[in-house]
Amino acid sequence: MPNLNIVGKRKIFIYLSLAFIIFCVIVIFVKGFNFGVDFSGGSEIVISTQETYTIDQLRDALQKIDPSYATAKIVSAKPSDEEITKNFYVITVKDSFPSSQIKDEFINSLSTYLQSSDLEVEQFNDVSGYAAKEIRSFAWYAIIATLAVLLIYITIRFQFSFAIGAILALAHDVIVTLGFYSLFGIEMNLMAIAAFLTLVGYSLNNTIVVYDRIRENRAKSRATPIEEVMNQSINDVLVRCLHTSITTFIVVFLMLLMGGRSIASFAFGLTMGVVVGTYSSIFIASPIVIPMMKDKKKGTKKSSSKSR
Amino acid sequence: MAVFIFALLGIVLPLSENKNNISIFKYLPNIKLGLDIQGGSSLEYSMAIPEGARAEEIVNNVIAVLRRRLDSAGYTEAVVSEVVVGGERRVRVEIPGISDTRRAEELIGSKGKLYFAEVIETIESSTPPQITRNRKVKVDGKEIDLYSYVRDSRNPNVWYRVKNVFEFGTEPFQITGLDVTDARASLNPQGGGFVVNLSFSSQGKNKFELATANLIGKQIAIILDDEVIIAPVVRDKISEGRAEISGIESVQEAQNIAVLIKSGNLPVDLIKFQENTIGPTLGRDVVTTIVNAGIIGLVIVMVYMIIFYGWMGFVADIALLYNTLLLLGVLSWSGAILTLPGLAGIILTFGTTVDGNVIIYERIKEEIRVGRPPLTAIKFGFDKVFSTILDANITTVLAGIVLYFLTSGSIRGFAVTLIIGVLGSMFTNLVVTRVILEGSSNMIKPEKYLKGIVVGKGGNE
Numbered sequence: 001m002p003n004l005n006i007v008g009k010r011k012i013f014i015y016l017s018l019a020f021i022i023f024c025v026i027v028i029f030v031k032g033f034n035f036g037v038d039f040s041g042g043s044e045i046v047i048s049t050q051e052t053y054t055i056d057q058l059r060d061a062l063q064k065i066d067p068s069y070a071t072a073k074i075v076s077a078k079p080s081d082e083e084i085t086k087n088f089y090v091i092t093v094k095d096s097f098p099s100s101q102i103k104d105e106f107i108n109s110l111s112t113y114l115q116s117s118d119l120e121v122e123q124f125n126d127v128s129g130y131a132a133k134e135i136r137s138f139a140w141y142a143i144i145a146t147l148a149v150l151l152i153y154i155t156i157r158f159q160f161s162f163a164i165g166a167i168l169a170l171a172h173d174v175i176v177t178l179g180f181y182s183l184f185g186i187e188m189n190l191m192a193i194a195a196f197l198t199l200v201g202y203s204l205n206n207t208i209v210v211y212d213r214i215r216e217n218r219a220k221s222r223a224t225p226i227e228e229v230m231n232q233s234i235n236d237v238l239v240r241c242l243h244t245s246i247t248t249f250i251v252v253f254l255m256l257l258m259g260g261r262s263i264a265s266f267a268f269g270l271t272m273g274v275v276v277g278t279y280s281s282i283f284i285a286s287p288i289v290i291p292m293m294k295d296k297k298k299g300t301k302k303s304s305s306k307s308r
Numbered sequence: 309m310a311v312f313i314f315a316l317l318g319i320v321l322p323l324s325e326n327k328n329n330i331s332i333f334k335y336l337p338n339i340k341l342g343l344d345i346q347g348g349s350s351l352e353y354s355m356a357i358p359e360g361a362r363a364e365e366i367v368n369n370v371i372a373v374l375r376r377r378l379d380s381a382g383y384t385e386a387v388v389s390e391v392v393v394g395g396e397r398r399v400r401v402e403i404p405g406i407s408d409t410r411r412a413e414e415l416i417g418s419k420g421k422l423y424f425a426e427v428i429e430t431i432e433s434s435t436p437p438q439i440t441r442n443r444k445v446k447v448d449g450k451e452i453d454l455y456s457y458v459r460d461s462r463n464p465n466v467w468y469r470v471k472n473v474f475e476f477g478t479e480p481f482q483i484t485g486l487d488v489t490d491a492r493a494s495l496n497p498q499g500g501g502f503v504v505n506l507s508f509s510s511q512g513k514n515k516f517e518l519a520t521a522n523l524i525g526k527q528i529a530i531i532l533d534d535e536v537i538i539a540p541v542v543r544d545k546i547s548e549g550r551a552e553i554s555g556i557e558s559v560q561e562a563q564n565i566a567v568l569i570k571s572g573n574l575p576v577d578l579i580k581f582q583e584n585t586i587g588p589t590l591g592r593d594v595v596t597t598i599v600n601a602g603i604i605g606l607v608i609v610m611v612y613m614i615i616f617y618g619w620m621g622f623v624a625d626i627a628l629l630y631n632t633l634l635l636l637g638v639l640s641w642s643g644a645i646l647t648l649p650g651l652a653g654i655i656l657t658f659g660t661t662v663d664g665n666v667i668i669y670e671r672i673k674e675e676i677r678v679g680r681p682p683l684t685a686i687k688f689g690f691d692k693v694f695s696t697i698l699d700a701n702i703t704t705v706l707a708g709i710v711l712y713f714l715t716s717g718s719i720r721g722f723a724v725t726l727i728i729g730v731l732g733s734m735f736t737n738l739v740v741t742r743v744i745l746e747g748s749s750n751m752i753k754p755e756k757y758l759k760g761i762v763v764g765k766g767g768n769e
Contacts, residue, residue, distance in 0.1 A: 046590060088590065098580055100413040121407060122587040128580065134396070138714065146710045153706060157699055194649055194711065194719050198656065198726070201707035205660075205700045209667065212696040240670040247612055247666075248659035251605035255655060258601040262594050266652055 002238050007231040010287030017172055017284055024179025031182045036189030036265070037125055039139075041132035042094045046077070046123035048086040049116050058089060061113035065106065069093055077261055088122060090261070096128040139193050143174075146197055150204060158211055161292040166207045169285035173203045177272045187265045195269025202248070202270075203277030206241055207285040213237050214286060226293055230286045238282065245278040338640035342647030344718050345595050347588035348404035351416065352391065353578040355398065366575050367397050374401060376571035377415045381563070386412075398581055407587040411560065417578060419533050420568040422485035424519070425470035427527035427539050428455070432465050445473045445480050452482070461535040468536050470529050474515070476522045483519065484573075487512025491569040493562035496554055502562035504553040506569070513549030521545040532565065594648065602655040606632075609662055617669050619751040623744050624665035631661045631729070631736040638728050647721030657729030660704065664737035667700075668693050672745075676754045683749040690742050697734060704730050 006013075037044045055074050062069035073092040097103040103124070111119040147167060154163035174196060181188060213233035221229075252274060256267035343350050355370060357363050371388050378386040378401070386403040403412055431437060437457050444451045452472055460466035473480045490507040508516055519528070520542050529539040530553050538555050556562045610628065613621035635654060639646055671693050675685035705727055712723035745752075 046587075048587070048589065086589070099417065100410040104410060120587065121585070122590040124407075124409075124583060124585040126580070126583040128582065142710065142714045145714060146707050149706050149710055150703060153703060190715075190719055191649060194715075194722050197707055197711050198722075201704040201726075202659075204703045204707070205663070208700045208703055209696055212699055216692075236674075237670070240666050243616065243666045243670075244659070244663040247609045247662045248656075250608050250612070251602075251655055251658050254601045254605040254608075255598065255652065258597050258604070260594060260597045262648065263598055263652060266649065270656070 002235050004235060004238070005231060006234050006283060007227045007287050007290070010283075010290070013283040014288065017280070020179075021172060021175050024176050024182075027179045028182045031185075033178075033182055033188045034185045036187040036192075037092060037127045037132070038189040039132055039136055040094070041096060041127050041129035042092060043097055043127075044123070044125040045091045045093075045121060046088055047091065047110070047119055048088050048122045049114075049119045050086055051114075051116055051118075052087055053089065053114065057114070058091065061110055062091070062093075064113045065109045075261070097126055098128070142193060142197060143200075146200060150200075154208075154211075158215060161289050162211050164292060165285050165289035166204060166211070168288055169207055169280040170200050170203060172280050172284055173199060173273060173276045176276045177269060180272050181265075181268070184268070186268045189265055191263070191266040192269055195266045195273065199269060199273025199277055202273060203281060206244070206278055206281035209237050209240065210234055210281055210286055226290060230290070234282055234286060241278055241282060245274055249274045339636065340639075340643055340645045342645045342650065342718055342721055343402055343404055343584070344586055344648045345591050345646065345651075346404055347407065347586050347591045348402065349406055349409045349412070349583070349585040350400060350402045351409065351413065351583050352398055352400045352581040353416065354396065354581045356577045356579065357397070358576075363397055367399065369575050370399055370578070373420070373572050373574050374399065374416060377420075377567050378403075378412070380567045380571060381411070381415055383412060399578070405588070407585055409583070409585055411564070413580075414564060415567060417580070418564075418568050419574050419577060420485070420571065421534075421573040422488070422530070422532050422569050423472070424483040424516075425458075425472050425529050425531060426474065426519075426523060427529050428469045428471055430539075431467050431469070433467055434465055437467055437469075439469075445475075447473055447480055447482050458529065458531055458534060458536050461532075461537050468529050468539060470531070470536075474519045474522075476518050481515055483512060483515050485569050486572070487515060488569055491566040493556075493559065493566040495559075501554065502556040502559050504556065504562055504566045504569070506551045506553065508549040508551070510549070513547070516549065516551065517545060517547045532568065537565070595651070598648070598651050598655075602651070602658075605655060606658055609658055613662065613665070617665075618753070619748070620665075620669050620672070620745065623741055623748070624662060624669070626744065627665055627733075627736045627741045628658060628661050630740055631657065631732045634732045634736065635725065635729050638732070639725070644724050644728075645721055646725070647718035649718050650721030650725040653722045653725030653729060656726065657733060660701065660730050661733040661736060664697050664701070664733055665741060667696055668737060668741065672752075676752075682752040682754055683746065685754075686742070686745050686749055686752075690738070694738065697737060701730050701734050 033039075055076060058074050059070065059072065062072050062074075071094070073090075075090040077088040077090055097106065103126075107119070107121060111117075147170070150170075151163045151167060154166055177196065177199060180186075181192065186192070210233060213236050214230055217229045217233050217236075218224075218226075249271065252267055252270040255263060256271050259267050355366070357366055367390050371390060374388045378384075378388065383403055383406075385405070386401055388399060388401050391398045391400045401412070401416055403409075406412065436459075439453075439455050439457065442456075443454050445454050446452075454473055455469060455471055457467045458470055460468065473482055487508050488506050489509045489512075490505075492505045494503055494505060496503045523542045524544065525542065527539045527541050529536045530551075531537070538553055540554075553565065556565065606628070610625040613624045613628075615621070617624065632654070635657060638644075668689055672682075672685050672689035675688045676682065680688065708723045708727040708730065712720055712727065715723065
């Protein structure tokens with residue numbers, strides 16, 4: 001059974017995390033996000049053809065259609081299934097195609113300029129600016145609603161200061177992961193939002209396991225100072241946290257490595273989330289509760305906050 | 309065990325005619341695959357619902373009309389559904405297996421509003437001409453502008469000044485798509501092109517007779533979606549309740565017009581909100597890679613568990629497979645749709661199942677360390693972890709439920725597999741693993757966990 005002094009050194013970890021959060025916020029402000037069409041509006045078109053083109057050739061062809069397409073994002077994607085011999089290209093433009101005629105014209109002129117005879121549209125995602133705006137606001141709703149529900153549940157099962165601790169740890173995870181999305185230029189889209197909600201659930205799961213131990217150990221000996229109880233509890237569950245995180249990490253990391261483009265922004269969030277979430281559950285979520293609990297004891301000594 | 313067989317039956321029994329031919333799903337014919345896996349098109353439209361209108365009614369009407377249009381055009385597999393996101397109502401049309409959406413989009417996007425009107429004059433103008441003197445006429449309780457300019461469908465510079473209401477007989481009346489009982493496309497028997505033949509209801513027949521009797525030698529415009537399709541000259545009174553729209557160039561166009569007229573008009577305008585179309589090749593490629601990643605991940609995790617927990621790890625592996633089958637079984641029975649993010653959800657479930665097992669085993673190890681025999685250790689361990697597993701998983705389920713209600717489409721598929729998977733892992737861990745472990749407690753070697761322990765740590769209970 002490990003016996004590390006984690007709670008005693010909590011200030012180091014909290015300052016470390018604070019520094020990291022500041023770094024991430026700066027990265028986000030300086031570099032911004034690579035928003036996918038879900039968020040920025042526009043169209044993402046995947047075309048397939050037997051012929052091989054360079055990105056520049058594709059860009060030239062796009063520019064001939066409309067000079068404003070010079071800023072289009074073009075990615076060449078190799079299919080991972082070896083039976084498929086075609087080449088895939090992903091083209092992202094800022095325009096939305098409100099009618100099928102406009103869409104057809106675009107595809108036809110693209111095939112003409114590329115002199116391709118077998119150009120096919122494999123995927124077509126069109127999100128109007130209006131839809132993108134709504135998705136942005138929805139993303140906030142999703143995060144706020146999730147947090148509210150969790151806050152209530154933890155308050156019922158544990159106590160309010162633990163709920164705050166858990167939420168702070170989650171905020172830490174989300175900000176740091178957002179920073180990594182920005183840093184590596186990973187596409188922010190609906191899949192990324194799903195990843196964030198999952199990582200919230202995952203990190204919380206870890207935090208709850210620690211809190212559950214604290215709840216149990218406190219019930220056993222109420223005289224022991226909270227710092228000691230917490231340290232003991234964290235050490236008790238440390239092995240479990242590592243095993244769980246390593247296994248989950250293996251699974252999501254493989255998804256990131258092998259899953260290809262369409263799942264990448266999801267798998268990236270989870271891979272980062274497992275690491276950051278485990279860290280925060282062990283080093284942040286519990287220690288950060290201590291000052292709150294002490295304040296509470298000083299303030300309202302009589303109405304003792306019993307944890308179940 | 310019963311649950312297991314039930315799940316297995318759901319997977320194996322041929323419940324539907326449905327055939328999947330992608331990757332591993334060949335063997336799982338009862339699982340409905342989302343469009344992002346099997347390929348197809350999902351078109352979402354927002355509606356311009358006027359304020360104060362009965363939204364519920366309008367949406368149902370829109371869905372019914374779209375359903376009829378898609379059915380008559382042969383898209384019988386299409387799914388038309390209402391989507392409510394953030395208080396806004398939208399309609400979504402999902403058509404599996406097509407990547408050329410042109411025709412479907414034309415059918416969905418048209419309002420389908422048809423009516424007949426008397427032509428007053430025809431003018432040429434590049435800009436929409438203005439009506440100078442107009443008045444409103446009350447028909448069936450609705451106020452209608454008597455005159456308006458309508459553009460020609462083929463020549464954008466030709467405008468017809470039409471009188472929207474017929475003022476013959478005792479009361480003013482309109483002839484609209486509602487008076488038409490049938491519309492059929494056919495080859496034009498005289499000359500080239502295609503025609504759409506219209507049959508009127510008995511009421512429509514009378515109205516049409518009255519209108520044509522009074523307008524001999526004049527033009528009647530047939531207007532669809534605010535464009536004059538054709539404006540023939542009335543040669544004779546038409547009393548047999550038939551009319552013909554001629555001069556259509558392609559059979560496709562004629563069929564579309566017929567479908568639009570027959571299925572009635574949409575009460576509101578539809579504005580394309582978003583479109584997701586994916587071809588079958590790309591879908592197959594993506595799924596293959598994700599399934600491969602999942603299987604490799606599964607195998608590594610299984611080996612990892614055996615290395616660290618020996619026999620108990622093996623039991624965890626059984627639990628892992630059991631829960632995966634359970635999940636697939638529930639998906640088969642419930643008819644929930646498996647999407648790409650849903651697949652990711654299944655893979656994530658491996659993590660939750662292993663996590664539950666690890667929590668249990670660490671507890672059992674602690675119990676063994678304080679000197680309990682394996683069977684008692686198992687019993688105590690399970691009793692103690694109950695609240696841990698419950699709290700830890702309920703929070704995940706809660707996040708899943710929020711996700712389910714706030715999203716739609718493929719992300720919702722993720723919420724579905726996550727919720728089913730986590731609930732399944734709770735059942736698997738607390739019931740299945742327990743039964744197996746209690747039945748095989750002699751396989752656990754307590755010495756393994758006692759070694760290396762210096763003092764009987766904080767087991768001061």
